[in-house]
Amino acid sequence: MSDDNRALLAANEAFYRAFSGRDAEAMAGLWARTVPVACIHPGWDVLTDHETVVASWRRLLANPASPAVRCRDARAFILGTAGFVVCHEVLPEGVLVATNVFVREDGAWKVVHHQAGPVATAAAEPPAGRPRRLH
Amino acid sequence: MSDDNRALLAANEAFYRAFSGRDAEAMAGLWARTVPVACIHPGWDVLTDHETVVASWRRLLANPASPAVRCRDARAFILGTAGFVVCHEVLPEGVLVATNVFVREDGAWKVVHHQAGPVATAAAEPPAGRPRRLH
Numbered sequence: 001m002s003d004d005n006r007a008l009l010a011a012n013e014a015f016y017r018a019f020s021g022r023d024a025e026a027m028a029g030l031w032a033r034t035v036p037v038a039c040i041h042p043g044w045d046v047l048t049d050h051e052t053v054v055a056s057w058r059r060l061l062a063n064p065a066s067p068a069v070r071c072r073d074a075r076a077f078i079l080g081t082a083g084f085v086v087c088h089e090v091l092p093e094g095v096l097v098a099t100n101v102f103v104r105e106d107g108a109w110k111v112v113h114h115q116a117g118p119v120a121t122a123a124a125e126p127p128a129g130r131p132r133r134l135h
Numbered sequence: 136m137s138d139d140n141r142a143l144l145a146a147n148e149a150f151y152r153a154f155s156g157r158d159a160e161a162m163a164g165l166w167a168r169t170v171p172v173a174c175i176h177p178g179w180d181v182l183t184d185h186e187t188v189v190a191s192w193r194r195l196l197a198n199p200a201s202p203a204v205r206c207r208d209a210r211a212f213i214l215g216t217a218g219f220v221v222c223h224e225v226l227p228e229g230v231l232v233a234t235n236v237f238v239r240e241d242g243a244w245k246v247v248h249h250q251a252g253p254v255a256t257a258a259a260e261p262p263a264g265r266p267r268r269l270h
Contacts, residue, residue, distance in 0.1 A: 036212055038221050040232055045254055046221045048210065075183065077171055077247065079238045082217035084248055086173050086181045097175055099234050099250045103214045112212065113219055115234045117252025119180055 004083070008076040011109035012085040012100055016071035022061040028054045032103050032110035040115040042096055067091045083109065088119070095119055139218070143211040146244035147220040147235055151206035157196040163189045167238050167245035175250040177231055202226045218244065223254070230254055 011030070018026035031037055031054055039053040040046050041060070047053050060066055074087035081104045089096040101113035146165070153161035166172055166189055174188040175181050176195070182188050195201055209222035216239045224231040236248035 035214060038210070038212065038219075040221065040234065040252075040254075043253060043255055046208075046210070046232060073181075075173070075181070077173065079170060079217035079236075079247065080215055082214035084173075084236055086175065086248070086250075097181060097250070099175065099236075099248065101214075101219055101234075101236060112214065113221070113234065115221075115232070115250050115252065117175075117250065118178060119175075120178055 002078070004078045005076045008078065008083045008085060008102060008109050009074055011102055011111070012074050012076070012087065013071065015100060015111060015114075016069060016089075019061070020069050022066060024058045024061045027057045027061060030111050032105050032112045034105055035103055035112055037111070038113045040113075040117075042116045042118065067093070082112075089116055137213070139213045140211045143213065143218045143220060143237060143244050144209055146237055146246070147209050147211070147222065148206065150235060150246060150249075151204060151224075154196070155204050157201060159193045159196045162192045162196060165246050167240050167247045169240055170238055170247055172246070173248045175248075175252075177251045177253065202228070217247075224251055 015030055018030060031050060033050065036048065037050055037053050038046055038048045039056060041056065047056055070090040072088045072090050074085050077084050082102065084099055084101045087098055089098050096116045097119040098114065098116040100111060102109040103112045150165055153165060166185060168185065171183065172185055172188050173181055173183045174191060176191065182191055205225040207223045207225050209220050212219050219234055219236045222233055224233050231251045232254040233251040235246060237244040238247045
């Protein structure tokens, strides 16, 4: 594994450490400041701009009912000065699958986009079609 | 809007043209070949590697019951030689929200990652928390 990959996975781990530790300050500091950002919380519509996205995390992490989340199966994909990680988010109520997009800013990987959504935990096979309920 | 943004949105449109037209050859040609790729069909687990991802699209597009999809509200985010688009996928049964990640390959934007998942169509407000059923 390259140093780039390791650094990208470490940035992804920092994201979930802030998330599970309800550390809103750490979370705010992880998001990119030099480029526009976006965020898709599970089931919700797209949020854009730094202030709106960070505010959504502050609200989420301030909620004492916010879940304990654990990141599993993270895989890093480097695209030059950008990259993304796909991983599972393990929650008490089930498993989500997430995409976290990062950009290198002043030598550090910063989050520019997050999308998490439900995944069938028993899904081991590639799809024969998309889920019927939605298609 | 910059030329980069326009080209990225055009690549995203080509993706949905291949999808809605069930054009498996066009879809196969849109995916990056020089870097590893990933794909998260809605409700399914992560697929990786070019062959597996393209095969999943061939199966999906060969299915006569595969949905007519229309892309709406696409927004492009440029990150140097990479970029991503967030958009809505409008289907007969509902609306999905998608992230499509692209990388520049031989001067053209190629898909390296796709994630689509459900969105509450009435969601106009930022979340106060993540959905209860999953958190």
